[in-house]
Amino acid sequence: MPELHQENKLFLISAIRDILSGLLDILYPRHCFACDKSLYGEQNTYICNHCLETIKKTEVKRCGKCGSKSGPGMTFSSKGCNECKNTDLRLEKSFFVSDNTEPVRPLIHQFKYKKHMYLATPLASLLVNLLHQEVIGEIDLIVPVPLHWKKKQERGFNQSELMAKEISKKLSIPISINNLHRVKNTLSQTQLSRSQRQKNVKDAFKIKNPEIFIKKNVLLVDDVLTTGITASECAKSLKNTGTSKVFLIALARSNM
Template sequence: AKYEGPIKKAICDFKYLGKKSYGKNFGKLLCEFIKRNDFPDFDLIIPIPLHWKKEFSRGFNQSAIISVYLGKFLKKPVMLGNLVKIKNTVSQTQLSESERKENVKGSFKVKKQSLIKGKNILLVDDVKTTGATTEEAKRVLRENGAKKVIILTVASS
């Protein structure tokens, strides 16, 4: 979906007003998208992680909530805590595409390679703007042995 209008408002309310129940609806939306389209097969779902400080201040990781519901709907495993964000990056909302790429460079790490080695992974996030975050996470997952990484977001701008 396009990141505008009601979708944008719902995602903002979800992230910044703590409307965690919206995560179920976003999970269902992604589930319907996968089922309706000729979507590639995958072994497990990994959400884009937040740095622990951001997750602590927000109280939750929105992508993890979406992923958990998506996993329930599709009966697919969700892997939390193996892909971690090790760099507390500044908010990207005001950054250009090149600044975003630089900002996220080196910010992700895989804790246990053996858990993703040879796996086809669905990488889930809430919003894709330039793709800098998801592409960096994808690069790190591939570098650590993932066979294929498919990116899926609720909305894109």
């Protein structure tokens, strides 16, 4: 009988929760942050099922190092692909949810520029789902790509840091924040050529406490990667302190 009473109690709590959720949907309608579709009747809070399925279906074969998509004449090897093997990318392996296209691109825009910081949780879930168990087993420390303190102050947050914190919680792996820090307030990389990008971020990152990185494998977290030069410069700083391996995980891989 006590067990039956407990089941009835749980059922009542669940029913009340469903009723309250329905009322909130009426008073404050939820919409998908990617396509603006109503989320009425869906369990997801921020992204609709259709957009989630679209993201899954857009997975493509990529270079394991820089994330470039496979295509005519594209060859992959352990050293990289046509795009990255002639550049000194200091990353062991890279993981990306999607290209920087819909529905991922509007999610990043809402998160990064519209300041919907709570999107860090579902976006971090998308990132975690990318990682293979063997890679997760190798990771000792999670590190977000840092913003310069002036840019962080202007935006109010570092989007990579918010996602890194969520990933750390989901995987129960320690996180290091502000240890890898940006000492140069660099220009936006968006409109720069490859050579300009390299010059722009050269020596932009420093390490405060190098001892915590010695012989560790690091998961570097970013939102969007274009050429990989910024991430590679972060990896360079980490490896100069004795870091063994640097993996990169990001929401999107842009195409130049």
